Amino acid sequence: MKHVISALVRNQPGVLAHIAGMFAARGFNIDSLVVGRTEEADLSRMTIVVLGDESVLEQVRKQLGKIIPVVKIRDFSEVAYVERDLLLIKIHVPAEKRPEVTQLVNLFRGRVVDVARNSLMVELSGPEDKLEAFIDLLRPYGIRELARTGVIAMQRGQQAKNDAALQNSS
Amino acid sequence: MTKHRDRPEGNERFVGLSGAKVFHETLLDEGVDVLFGYPGGTVLPIFDVLYDSPIRFVHSRHEQGAAHMADGYARSTGRVGAVIATSGPGATNLVTGLATAYMDSVPMVAFTGQVKSNLIGNDAFQEADTTGVTRPITKHNFLVKRVENFSRTIREAFHIARTGRPGPVVVDIPVDVTVNTLQRVPEMELNLPGYKPRTIGHIRQIRAAAEAINAADRPLLYVGGGVIIANASAALRAVAQKGSLPATTTLLGLGAIDETSPLALKMLGMHGTATANFAVQDCDCLIAVGARFDDRVTGDVSTFAPNAKIVHIDIDPASISKNVKVDIPVVGDAGDILEKMLDFIESKDRSAWLKKIEGWKKEYPLKYETDGKIKPQEVIEKVAELTDHNAIVATGVGQHQMWAAQFYGWRRPRQIITSGGLGTMGYGCPAAIGAQVGNPGATVIDIDGDGSFSMTMVEVITAVQENLPVKFVVLDNEYLGMVRQWQEMFYGRRYSAVNHPCPDFAKVAEGFGARGIGVCERSDLSDAISEMLAHDGPVVLHAKVEPEENVFPMVPAGKGLHEMELGKLS
Ligand SMILES: Cc1ncc(C[n+]2csc(CCOP(=O)(O)OP(=O)(O)O)c2C)c(N)n1
Ligand SMILES: [Mg+2]
Numbered sequence: 001m002k003h004v005i006s007a008l009v010r011n012q013p014g015v016l017a018h019i020a021g022m023f024a025a026r027g028f029n030i031d032s033l034v035v036g037r038t039e040e041a042d043l044s045r046m047t048i049v050v051l052g053d054e055s056v057l058e059q060v061r062k063q064l065g066k067i068i069p070v071v072k073i074r075d076f077s078e079v080a081y082v083e084r085d086l087l088l089i090k091i092h093v094p095a096e097k098r099p100e101v102t103q104l105v106n107l108f109r110g111r112v113v114d115v116a117r118n119s120l121m122v123e124l125s126g127p128e129d130k131l132e133a134f135i136d137l138l139r140p141y142g143i144r145e146l147a148r149t150g151v152i153a154m155q156r157g158q159q160a161k162n163d164a165a166l167q168n169s170s
Numbered sequence: 171m172t173k174h175r176d177r178p179e180g181n182e183r184f185v186g187l188s189g190a191k192v193f194h195e196t197l198l199d200e201g202v203d204v205l206f207g208y209p210g211g212t213v214l215p216i217f218d219v220l221y222d223s224p225i226r227f228v229h230s231r232h233e234q235g236a237a238h239m240a241d242g243y244a245r246s247t248g249r250v251g252a253v254i255a256t257s258g259p260g261a262t263n264l265v266t267g268l269a270t271a272y273m274d275s276v277p278m279v280a281f282t283g284q285v286k287s288n289l290i291g292n293d294a295f296q297e298a299d300t301t302g303v304t305r306p307i308t309k310h311n312f313l314v315k316r317v318e319n320f321s322r323t324i325r326e327a328f329h330i331a332r333t334g335r336p337g338p339v340v341v342d343i344p345v346d347v348t349v350n351t352l353q354r355v356p357e358m359e360l361n362l363p364g365y366k367p368r369t370i371g372h373i374r375q376i377r378a379a380a381e382a383i384n385a386a387d388r389p390l391l392y393v394g395g396g397v398i399i400a401n402a403s404a405a406l407r408a409v410a411q412k413g414s415l416p417a418t419t420t421l422l423g424l425g426a427i428d429e430t431s432p433l434a435l436k437m438l439g440m441h442g443t444a445t446a447n448f449a450v451q452d453c454d455c456l457i458a459v460g461a462r463f464d465d466r467v468t469g470d471v472s473t474f475a476p477n478a479k480i481v482h483i484d485i486d487p488a489s490i491s492k493n494v495k496v497d498i499p500v501v502g503d504a505g506d507i508l509e510k511m512l513d514f515i516e517s518k519d520r521s522a523w524l525k526k527i528e529g530w531k532k533e534y535p536l537k538y539e540t541d542g543k544i545k546p547q548e549v550i551e552k553v554a555e556l557t558d559h560n561a562i563v564a565t566g567v568g569q570h571q572m573w574a575a576q577f578y579g580w581r582r583p584r585q586i587i588t589s590g591g592l593g594t595m596g597y598g599c600p601a602a603i604g605a606q607v608g609n610p611g612a613t614v615i616d617i618d619g620d621g622s623f624s625m626t627m628v629e630v631i632t633a634v635q636e637n638l639p640v641k642f643v644v645l646d647n648e649y650l651g652m653v654r655q656w657q658e659m660f661y662g663r664r665y666s667a668v669n670h671p672c673p674d675f676a677k678v679a680e681g682f683g684a685r686g687i688g689v690c691e692r693s694d695l696s697d698a699i700s701e702m703l704a705h706d707g708p709v710v711l712h713a714k715v716e717p718e719e720n721v722f723p724m725v726p727a728g729k730g731l732h733e734m735e736l737g738k739l740s
Binding site for chain 1: 301302305306309310311313330362363364365486487488490491492
């Protein structure tokens with residue numbers, strides 16, 4: 001099972017190493033780990049996608065809590081939340097197939113960000129399953145290069161932006 | 171902890187001081203009265219300040235020794251142990267000591283020198299990535315960046331080391347930080363927004379736990395080192411007494427309950443008593459207090475305490491349901507929780523259960539045969555008798571450690587000083603020295619093995635130099651006995667790399683300037699121990715004991731507690 005956990009951490013040297021080291025030492029499986037700034041200058045947010053059952057998730061949460069620069073932990077398993085992953089993908093596309101692929105990109109509300117003679121680079125954001133569906137459809141054309149940021153997440157609520165707004169800003 | 175008086179107060183006093191002096195002032199503020207360690211290049215400015223300091227400096231012969239001394243000091247007194255070493259090799263030599271303290275939740279602060287800030291990362295002379303190396307084996311670590319943060323960082327280190335589930339903290343100090351002068355009043359408020367250890371137990375959980383205990387016919391307390399750390403032995407004994415709750419302890423929990431009490435079942439686990447292990451398998455409610463269901467305690471977890479509802483009291487939420495699914499968790503300080511729980515515990519007639527336990531005790535006592543050579547167990551029993559079960563006892567790791575745990579007869583908390591979680595051979599000698607520093611009037615004994623003692627016996631020189639009357643009892647079976655026992659039992663007696671020639675430890679001791687006594691005949695044993703105890707100074711007693719004695723009971727690795735082998739006991 002996949003779980004999304006986010007940790008608010010103090011911006012201190014070694015925090016990332018500490019958290020990554022703890023995951024490695026305890027044999028936890030990470031699918032992705034994203035670090036970025038937050039609204040507060042001396043805090044960063046780490047969003048971690050962990051693989052494992054409920055008891056693994058509980059240990060992950062508790063072990064994260066023991067790391068001193070970790071200020072707050074949020075576990076998204078029981079709340080409504082929005083998750084986003086950002087994809088850049090370069091596909092082999094000869095000129096004659098461009099319209100076909102562009103149509104697919106539009107269908108997924110992605111954006112073509114670079115066009116070359118035999119390839120297209122596309123940007124797409126969304127929940128993981130959407131990205132994966134998109135990638136699967138592109139596979140037959142030939143994927144040249146693919147990069148993903150990993151998941152970030154935020155709980156839904158009054159302050160949270162709605163889906164459409166998020167789409168526009170991405 | 172002695173407060174050093176007649177010093178100016180307020181943070182203005184730090185202005186104009188060098189970093190080294192800031193360090194010293196802050197240590198005095200923290201009540202540090204002794205620092206263990208070893209000098210070197212990057213800590214020269216600090217050692218210059220220590221030259222005429224009221225803080226006692228105990229100069230070991232190896233940084234590992236200094237770390238174990240700080241650890242022994244901390245375990246025996248409950249205060250934070252402090253140790254200092256230079257950068258590079260000094261810091262890496264501390265590693266075993268830090269890992270040992272971390273596994274057993276010992277409050278310690280280790281200061282390490284570091285190369286100049288602007289050289290960090292350049293492979294400078296004696297540079298090591300100390301915070302990187304020590305991160306997984308410390309509760310936390312700091313690299314001090316500027317003299318302005320130095321004092322606060324030290325205060326944070328002591329705070330983290332001693333609160334919550336205690337543990338070692340490293341403060342890595344680039345040499346320029348100790349040389350630079352503090353120009354303005356420093357920030358002193360602790361800045362640890364993510365650190366809020368939960369100490370007060372949830373009253374609803376406490377009540378639920380008490381109800382489960384009250385409802386049980388065959389409850390059993392399983393007491394770990396957390397009870398000692400929390401100074402909760404009195405509260406534990408009161409709860410046990412009121413509820414007629416029998417209690418077994420882990421290696422680190424020994425002394426939490428007086429073993430002369432009819433409620434005491436002694437140690438459980440791999441080398442626990444048959445009574446304790448049978449009681450675990452038979453109980454209908456197991457109350458773990460400050461214990462963490464270590465594999466040396468549980469054996470095969472899937473068969474551990476199969477009939478029991480499990481209550482777990484612990485300060486570390488991560489210990490709950492880590493190895494064994496817990497029915498009623500209570501997170502918080504053991505002392506606080508047990509005191510509150512006392513009100514809810516009902517006095518109940520549990521004579522049937524206690525009688526069953528009494529039966530096991532009669533049928534399966536710890537015992538050994540006293541034929542042939544001196545038995546290691548009888549040395550320990552003799553030492554116990556002649557010290558009135560009242561000494562502070564450190565140990566190495568191996569068979570002798572298990573026999574000490576089984577046969578000393580523990581009376582009070584902070585009496586046994588032993589490496590449980592990491593199982594660090596070589597711990598005993600320096601840890602005993604640290605314990606003696608912290609308890610100047612006490613009888614401190616190191617019950618050691620020939621192998622373990624050989625690893626760190628150089629610290630006997632430190633005992634001589636510091637005038638510390640520690641008694642080192644070396645149980646020489648001419649083997650790495652515990653490993654030999656496994657090879658005997660599970661590898662068809664193929665004794666591989668366990669038989670080693672030992673020096674005459676008494677002569678080595680004399681060479682170091684201590685008193686050395688040798689004993690190999692049973693008839694001389696009592697006199698030799700008395701002579702050792704009567705001598706006002708450090709003594710090494712080299713006792714030649716039966717080489718192939720085994721520790722029983724023994725739960726073979728991976729087996730359940732009920733599958734223990736009783737050896738000659740049965
Ligand atoms: C530093 C370290 N190295 C290796 C071991 C593995 N080990 C555990 S017990 C033991 C033998 C200890 O021998 P000794 O100190 O003579 O004690 P005995 O078992 O003979 O009483 C060894 C090698 C260890 N625990 N610690
Ligand atoms: Mg030995």
